[in-house]
Amino acid sequence: MGEPGTKAPLSLEELEASASLRTGRKHVLSILVENKSGVLTRIAGLFARRGFNIDTLTVGPTEDMQVSRVTLTVDGALHPIDQVTKQLHKLVNVLKIRDLEPAETVSRELALFKVNADGTQRGELMQIAEIFRGKVVDVTKRAIIIEVTGTTEKIEAFETMVRPFGLIEMMRTGEIAISRGRSET
Amino acid sequence: MRAVDALMECLKAEGVDVVFGLPGGANLPTYDAFVTGGIRHILVRQEAGGGHAAEGYARATGKVGVMFATSGPGATNLVTPICDAMMDSTPTVFITGQVRTELLGTDGFQEADTIGITMPVVKHSFMIQHPTEIPRAIHEAFHIARSGRPGPVLVDIPQDLSRAEIDYEPVTDVRLPGYQPKTDGNQKQIRQAAKALASAQRPVIYAGGGVVNANASAELIEFATSDRFPVTCTLMGLGAFPATVEGAGGRQTNPQWLGMLGMHGTRAANYAMDEADLICAVGARFDDRITGKLSEFAPRAKFIHIDVDPAEISKNVPAHIPIVGDAKNVLAKLVIEYRAIGADPTRLDAWWSRIDGWKAKYPLGYEDSTDEEIKPQYMVKALYEATGGEAIIVSDVGQHQMWAAQYYDFPAPRRWINSGGLGTMGFGLPAAMGAAVGSPDRLVCGLVGDGSVQMNAQELATCAQNQIPVKIFIMNNGYLGMVRQWQELFWDGKYSHVDMGQFPDFVKLAEAYGVTGMRLTSKSTLVQDMKRAIATEGPVLVDVRVTREENTYPMIPAGSAAREMVG
Numbered sequence: 001m002g003e004p005g006t007k008a009p010l011s012l013e014e015l016e017a018s019a020s021l022r023t024g025r026k027h028v029l030s031i032l033v034e035n036k037s038g039v040l041t042r043i044a045g046l047f048a049r050r051g052f053n054i055d056t057l058t059v060g061p062t063e064d065m066q067v068s069r070v071t072l073t074v075d076g077a078l079h080p081i082d083q084v085t086k087q088l089h090k091l092v093n094v095l096k097i098r099d100l101e102p103a104e105t106v107s108r109e110l111a112l113f114k115v116n117a118d119g120t121q122r123g124e125l126m127q128i129a130e131i132f133r134g135k136v137v138d139v140t141k142r143a144i145i146i147e148v149t150g151t152t153e154k155i156e157a158f159e160t161m162v163r164p165f166g167l168i169e170m171m172r173t174g175e176i177a178i179s180r181g182r183s184e185t
Numbered sequence: 186m187r188a189v190d191a192l193m194e195c196l197k198a199e200g201v202d203v204v205f206g207l208p209g210g211a212n213l214p215t216y217d218a219f220v221t222g223g224i225r226h227i228l229v230r231q232e233a234g235g236g237h238a239a240e241g242y243a244r245a246t247g248k249v250g251v252m253f254a255t256s257g258p259g260a261t262n263l264v265t266p267i268c269d270a271m272m273d274s275t276p277t278v279f280i281t282g283q284v285r286t287e288l289l290g291t292d293g294f295q296e297a298d299t300i301g302i303t304m305p306v307v308k309h310s311f312m313i314q315h316p317t318e319i320p321r322a323i324h325e326a327f328h329i330a331r332s333g334r335p336g337p338v339l340v341d342i343p344q345d346l347s348r349a350e351i352d353y354e355p356v357t358d359v360r361l362p363g364y365q366p367k368t369d370g371n372q373k374q375i376r377q378a379a380k381a382l383a384s385a386q387r388p389v390i391y392a393g394g395g396v397v398n399a400n401a402s403a404e405l406i407e408f409a410t411s412d413r414f415p416v417t418c419t420l421m422g423l424g425a426f427p428a429t430v431e432g433a434g435g436r437q438t439n440p441q442w443l444g445m446l447g448m449h450g451t452r453a454a455n456y457a458m459d460e461a462d463l464i465c466a467v468g469a470r471f472d473d474r475i476t477g478k479l480s481e482f483a484p485r486a487k488f489i490h491i492d493v494d495p496a497e498i499s500k501n502v503p504a505h506i507p508i509v510g511d512a513k514n515v516l517a518k519l520v521i522e523y524r525a526i527g528a529d530p531t532r533l534d535a536w537w538s539r540i541d542g543w544k545a546k547y548p549l550g551y552e553d554s555t556d557e558e559i560k561p562q563y564m565v566k567a568l569y570e571a572t573g574g575e576a577i578i579v580s581d582v583g584q585h586q587m588w589a590a591q592y593y594d595f596p597a598p599r600r601w602i603n604s605g606g607l608g609t610m611g612f613g614l615p616a617a618m619g620a621a622v623g624s625p626d627r628l629v630c631g632l633v634g635d636g637s638v639q640m641n642a643q644e645l646a647t648c649a650q651n652q653i654p655v656k657i658f659i660m661n662n663g664y665l666g667m668v669r670q671w672q673e674l675f676w677d678g679k680y681s682h683v684d685m686g687q688f689p690d691f692v693k694l695a696e697a698y699g700v701t702g703m704r705l706t707s708k709s710t711l712v713q714d715m716k717r718a719i720a721t722e723g724p725v726l727v728d729v730r731v732t733r734e735e736n737t738y739p740m741i742p743a744g745s746a747a748r749e750m751v752g
Contacts, residue, residue, distance in 0.1 A: 034363060038312065042304060049305050086496035092309040092329060092364045 056174030116166030193222035209255025211282030236266025241619030257295030272606025308336030333366030370510025379522035385463035394421030395468015404516035424595035481746035571715035581613030581637030611640025649699035
């Protein structure tokens with residue numbers, strides 16, 4: 001491209017098309033919002049009417065009482081993330097959005113698994129839980145409840161392991177994420 | 186004072202001189218405040234009419250239009266005008282009454298979740314939860330409605346909160362940390378745009394309603410004439426670039442004007458877009474009525490996209506040089522940068538000879554009648570002549586709207602008001618009423634369809650009661666004409682429920698409402714008859730009988746490319 005400020009005209013051929021609209025990966029959006037009624041509805045409604053799917057969504061307080069944080073994951077293979085964030089920015093109650101880079105982010109979710117476990121299976125299940133640094137939080141004669149914390153991939157790996165035992169119920173919180181280092185998320 | 190009295194003070198502080206509205210149970214306190222509030226209130230006959238009137242007022246004046254309604258059905262009737270204002274970026278504030286807070290969520294009488302129902306179609310909304318919030322919410326509503334990309338803002342006020350006593354202190358600031366529209370435009374990007382324009386061999390300026398909203402017509406003209414850039418406007422942008430200019434021999438066609446582009450645009454405009462190597466979009470959003478088949482839209486072009494709403498940039502068509510900013514600011518800077526380059530205007534000679542070739546070969550045209558029959562296109566030309574091209578024209582939606590856009594050569598912005606994005610039939614009559622209230626010194630003519638006008642005809646009573654001097658010309662073909670045209674062209678000519686017959690008798694309807702009614706059927710006297718209607722005091726409803734089956738051409742069939750124009 002020609003130098004800014006010079007009279008050299010810019011060749012049209014030199015102009016690059018803007019980045020491809022779909023990134024092809026999962027995005028974790030960390031959104032600071034004003035803690036006002038209806039904000040979550042505005043966000044969810046925006047996703048619905050623009051045809052964007054939310055994969056996971058968590059909402060919670062922050063260190064500032066006036067501000068809440070929404071962490072949501074959305075599939076960049078299906079949706080133009082650029083358009084998603086621009087539309088979110090138009091919501092008056094949305095203060096800040098960060099599209100967290102996977103390499104510079106620590107993310108976690110918590111899951112509870114209720115699994116069939118009579119006498120013979122209990123030991124093996126507890127071993128698996130230990131490998132995943134899970135915790136047994138309840139045991140009855142017929143079932144066991146295991147709590148696992150970790151990345152989405154870890155939770156999914158654990159699910160694969162325990163499913164053959166007979167998964168009665170599973171609950172997941174959805175991801176929360178925080179950026180590494182000293183800078184604010 | 187009562188919160189509603191504070192509300193009146195807030196409206197005055199915002200410079201509101203007139204509001205439209207309709208009272209009901211939930212906004213009785215507000216209407217009590219109107220008695221001594223010192224604000225002109227125009228009582229409409231149905232809330233949708235009032236909402237469109239507020240839009241017409243806003244579009245004619247550039248100021249924020251205001252509409253008051255009660256809860257429940259009053260508020261739900263506003264959904265269409267709110268959505269319309271959203272699609273066409275019209276600065277409006279809607280203030281609705283709500284049931285008492287103790288009844289909220291109980292399915293109380295005339296309760297509706299107004300905030301919830303309107304959420305997808307507002308720029309923002311405020312649910313009042315404490316009476317002291319009212320003054321700040323009102324000021325913030327006006328600020329949001331008129332700044333950045335304008336749009337509708339709703340304030341929902343429960344009845345009990347509106348009559349509560351508060352300590353009113355004028356609000357002089359807004360606190361909206363999440364709302365900071367960027368209006369300046371990045372200087373480096375603007376410089377890049379200037380360079381790209383200087384090297385373009387086949388440039389086109391494609392201007393939309395954003396230029397009108399930003400009051401940037403003068404800047405657009407200066408930019409376009411800083412070289413010999415060809416200019417086309419969208420339906421919403423008409424008038425932003427003058428279709429005619431004053432020359433030695435009087436008024437003549439502006440040589441840089443290509444006409445409107447898009448589905449019913451001119452061939453010159455659409456072919457120029459198709460062959461352009463650089464398109465500079467200003468305050469336009471690459472709507473499907475403009476692009477046709479997206480994959481074949483302007484296949485040779487690079488795009489500069491100037492818009493105050495960053496979400497519009499690269500939404501439909503990826504921009505090579507995005508510039509987020511207000512059209513007025515950005516165009517002013519762009520002219521300076523462009524002039525500094527000193528581009529050679531003769532590089533556009535070949536491009537202009539190609540464009541002028543299209544203009545000569547494919548002018549807008551129709552086969553005129555040889556008898557007294559009034560062709561709809563002729564009706565628009567007659568209206569142009571009768572008004573000297575100087576009226577504010579407010580249209581409804583359908584064939585008449587497209588013919589008006591094609592044949593009325595708008596010389597200035599805010600002279601053309603229509604429902605572009607949502608395509609709301611029933612918009613025209615009340616919006617004309619609102620425009621006339623806002624612009625008492627200029628002639629306001631409605632140009633409406635016989636189908637459309639019936640959707641809000643009740644506002645004739647408002648016009649009569651307030652002696653609002655609108656001249657409404659009905660292009661009466663007894664059909665839902667545009668739907669009939671599509672059935673003829675794309676559904677094998679099988680007409681399904683498009684024949685409206687000659688009902689009602691519009692002259693009698695006008696008279697019943699206390700409005701002057703006229704019926705015009707003769708081509709030879711049409712211009713002078715129209716002048717007579719215009720010279721008649723007060724509101725006038727004119728039933729103009731036109732050719733029943735006439736198609737709007739040229740046309741890009743839906744989903745086709747620009748070069749596949751027919752007709």
